[in-house]
Amino acid sequence: MKTVYITRRETFNAAHKLYREDWSDEKNLEVFGKCSNKNWHGHNFAIYVTVKGVPNPETGFVINLKDLSDIINDEVIEPLDHKNLNLDVLFLKGIMASTENIAVQVWDRIKTPIEKAGGVLSKIKLVETENNFVEYYGGE
Ligand code: NI
DSSP states (O other), X not given: OOOEEEEEEEEEXXXXXXXXXXXXXXXXXXXXXXXXXXXXXXXXXXEEEEEEEOXXXXXXXXXXXXXXXXXXXXXXXXXXXXXXXXXXXGGGTTSOOOHHHHHHHHHHHHHHHHHHTTOEEEEEXXXXXXXXXXXXXXXX
C-alpha cells in the first residue's frame, strides 16, 4: 500500500485589492503596499491541487485527473476566472481577498467533491506572482 501524491495545475486570472475601509488610505498603503490600489489590480493565478492515495489496482490512478480537473474547474476556475475577487465572488464576500484566504476557502469547496471522486485532498498551492505563493494543508 504505497501512498502517492498527484497534483493538477489550473490557472485563472482575476482582479482584487487588499484594502480595509476602516483604515486610512495611508495605513492601507503602508500595510498592503501597491495591492491597496483603490482601482484594483490583477494577477494571473495558478492553483496546484495535490491529492494523495494508494493507486487503484485496476487503473493505477490515485484519482482520475479528468475528475480532478472537472472539480477544480467547477468549484474554482468557473467562479473566479476573469472576476473581481472582492466584488463578484459569493464565497469570498466579506473576506480580505488575500492569497492565503482564497486558498483556505478553495480547500473547503473542493475537499468533499475530491473525496467523492475517491481521493484525499492533501495540499493546495496558490501562486499569485512568480515570487509569491501560499500553501495550505487543511490544518488549523
Ligand atoms: Ni494583489
